[in-house]
Amino acid sequence: MSVTLVQLLSDLKEDETKKYVEGALEKGVDPARLLDEAKEGMNIVGQRFSSGEYFIPDLIYSGEIMKGVAALLESKLKEVRDTKSKKLGKVVIATVEGDIHDIGKDLVVFLLDVNGFDVYDLGVDVPVQTIVDKVKETNASVVGLSGFLTLSFEAMKKTVEGLEAIGLRNKVKVMIGGGQIDGRVKDFAGADAYGLDAMEAVKLAKQWIGG
Amino acid sequence: MEKKWEDLTASEKQEVQFQKLLVPKDPEGNEVKFQNAEAGAKYKANVTRIKDAIQMKKTPDRVPVTLFPSMFPYHFAGVTPRDAMYDYDLCVSAFKKYMLEFEPDMHIGATGPGPGRFYELLDYKLYAWPGHGVAPEHGYQYIEKEYMKEDEYDLLLMDPSFYFRNFYLPRAYGSLQGFAMLPPFTGILEMYGVAFNFIPFGLPPVQETYKKLFEAGAEAMKWAGTMGACDAELRALGYPTILGGYSKAPFDVLGDTLRGTRGIMVDMYRQPEKLLKALEQQVPIMISMGISSMQQTGNPLIFIPLHKGADGFLSDEQFKKFYWPTLKQVIEGLVEGGCIPFPALEGFWNSRLEIMQDIPEGKTLWMVDQSDIAKVKETIGKKACLTGNVSSSLLQLATPDEVRDYCKKLIDTIGQDGGFILSNGAFFDEGSAENIKAMFDFSKEYGVYK
Known part of the structure; x- marks a missing residue:
């Protein structure tokens, strides 16, 4: 049996992946099917990351390969993508107010996405109100707060209080993470859990939402 | 006849640097006057304590205690970071207020903002x-x-x-x-x-x-x-400062400053040979950056904040190929030049410790953030002085008693026979003055070597 797109992408073979997709399109293979296969490949990348086989550079590189695949398929796919795939649940993610660091947050967003969650990434330096509004609007069941600096301890606490103030606190689970975050900060902020690495966010979300 | 600087061994160079610190001179070459005899004695005791801890040849009189803050001193003095950055006199007066309150054995100056x-x-x-x-x-x-x-x-x-x-x-x-x-x-x-x-x-x-x-x-x-x-x-x-400047791991020069995290990680796949050449090119540049800073300031401690080699950022194989070899050369080159490299293991580095333990003895100081400190002691700590590991959350959110307990644990476990400077593990802005005071007062008393 010949090698599949799923294998090529999950083994991070950039050139071969591109050639495969180009060849398949020429042969008239349904681009939507190719996109599904590529996503399956990304899913395997996520699994390999969680099992410790892959590291952050592998994740980032897989994202680059996926971007290339998406660029090839984009013009052929008339239908809006993503409508068919069923999502596990909604997660709102933000780096809290005052902090503009995004590397850790972006990794969490990436991993939640490849693991099938519907992720609303609000970016960095996000005010409490913006987070609260988004949770209300989307009915998300998990909120992830990121922060690299010590100022984030207080900002996380205020965000949790903001959720409390409009009666949403017991409808969502709050997870926090970032440079100096530990159990003490979790208690201080009133979060439900904290994670020391990006995979922890996926484990927590799965535990809370299921999937 | 006195040996020429370039003919001295690394140990001799380091000793010369410490002797210069012990008998400081002003720009005209005259011996510096202290405020009084007591201040002079305190200065000498502080430098000697740090020197003994770093060189690991003899046990200091007590565990040295210091703090590596970002904006904390200015918050403490009621000055916003904004004002500390724009009003230099205010910045300095705030820093002095902080120094006189906490009296660290060495300081890093008011240059932070x-x-x-x-x-x-x-x-x-x-x-x-x-x-x-x-x-x-x-x-x-x-x-x-x-x-x-x-x-x-x-x-x-x-x-x-x-x-x-x-x-x-x-x-x-x-x-x-x-x-x-x-x-x-x-x-x-x-x-x-x-x-x-x-x-x-x-x-x-x-x-x-x-x-x-x-x-x-x-x-x-x-x-x-x-x-x-x-x-x-x-x-x-x-109150001495021995911080002379900074240098970086070549991988972080490329990864932080030039290409960014995404860029350098993709380069590891798409153009590894060029990346490796660029990393090698940075080695002599980073060595001379540290040495010339030492020459300008007269202070031998060269800070090296380490970022993208932390646990999880790279696989061990990638770390061994892309991160450690050129960093090791920078550390060795700085030591050869008479500097004291001061790498900071920001975040967690537990999986790297065994790889990194091959370093010159008694010539470096390592700042430990959240890595398993006992494990660091058994590896890098066998040959190098360690500092840090008091966490930001402890200093900001815990009670003074919890801070004292943690400092006691640190001194008991890794501070027993020298080679340890008690301090925070990561640069920080917000902190409880009461907790930081507890860290200093307790450790200065409890850390006396008997």
């Missing part, structure tokens, strides 16, 4: 700072981007200074756009044609850039003068 107006003059893009992208009460924060493009390795490899001047600097500093128009100086060779090289200096954008540079230079001098006077004043009161 940096000169706000200087950054503004040059339209610095790499950071957002208080009042300029972040709130006045917060510290400055790094804005990572691909300041070097993926197809520019050949340019960097050919002539790094030219690359920095003509490509990197105009992207990182809005006011240095004119640099992009300058020719390489290496083309200035013969009478014929030599004037062509200087034509760009007549162009308005280049002249505009130089005007800004003169202004920025004057501002930097003003700031440095205030900072230097602060160090001298604190020294006269008995």
Whole structure:
């Protein structure tokens, strides 16, 4: 049996992946099917990351390969993508107010996405109100707060209080993470859990939402 | 006859640096006067304590205690980071207030906030700072981007200074756009044609850039003068600084400053050979950066903040191939030059400790953030002095008793036979003064070696 797109992408073979997709399109293979296969490949990348086989550079590189695949398929796919795939649940993610660091947050967003969650990434330096509004609007069941600096301890606490103030606190689970975050900060902020690495966010979300 | 500097061994050079610190001289070469005999004795005891801890030849009188803060001293003194950056006198007076309250055995000076107006003059893009992208009460924060493009390795490899001047600097500093128009100086060779090289200096954008540079230079001098006077004043009161400057791991030069996290990680796959060459190219540059800082300041401690080699960022194989070899060479080169490299293991480095333990003995100081400190002691700590591991959350959110308990545990477990300086593990802005006071008072008393 010949090698599949799923294998090529999950083994991070950039050139071969591109050639495969180009060849398949020429042969008239349904681009939507190719996109599904590529996503399956990304899913395997996520699994390999969680099992410790892959590291952050592998994740980032897989994202680059996926971007290339998406660029090839984009013009052929008339239908809006993503409508068919069923999502596990909604997660709102933000780096809290005052902090503009995004590397850790972006990794969490990436991993939640490849693991099938519907992720609303609000970016960095996000005010409490913006987070609260988004949770209300989307009915998300998990909120992830990121922060690299010590100022984030207080900002996380205020965000949790903001959720409390409009009666949403017991409808969502709050997870926090970032440079100096530990159990003490979790208690201080009133979060439900904290994670020391990006995979922890996926484990927590799965535990809370299921999937 | 006295041996020439270059003929000295690394140990002899380090000893010379410490002796200079122990008997400090002013710029005219006269011995520095202390405020009184007590201050002089305190100064000497502080330097000796740090020296003994770092060299690991004899146990100090007690565990040295210090703090490595970002904006904490200014918050403590009621000064916003914004004001500390723009009012140099206020910055210094706040720092002195902090010093007199906590009395660390060594300090890192009031240079942390940096000169706000200087950054503004040059339209610095790499950071957002208080009042300029972040709130006045917060510290400055790094804005990572691909300041070097993926197809520019050949340019960097050919002539790094030219690359920095003509490509990197105009992207990182809005006011240095004119640099992009300058020719390489290496083309200035013969009478014929030599004037062509200087034509760009007549162009308005280049002249505009130089005007800004003169202004920025004057501002930097003003700031440095205030900072230097602060160090001298604190020294006269008995408080030494031995921090002489900083250097970086070549991987972090490429990964933090030039290519960014995404860029360097993709380069590891798409153009590993070029990346490796660029990393090697940085080795002598980073060594001479540290050594010349030491020569300028007279202080041997060279800070090396370590970022992208932390657990999880790379696989062990990638770490061994891309991160550690050139960092090791930088550390060894700095030691050979008489410096004391001071790498900071930011975040967690548990999986790297065994790889990194092959280092010169008694010549380095390692700041430990959240790595397993006992494991660090068994590896790197066998040959090097350790500092840190008191966490930001402990200093900000715990009770003084919890802080004392943790310091006791640290001293009991890894501070028993020297080679340890008690301090926080990561630079921080917010902290409880009561907790920090508890850290100092308890450790200075409990840490006395019997």
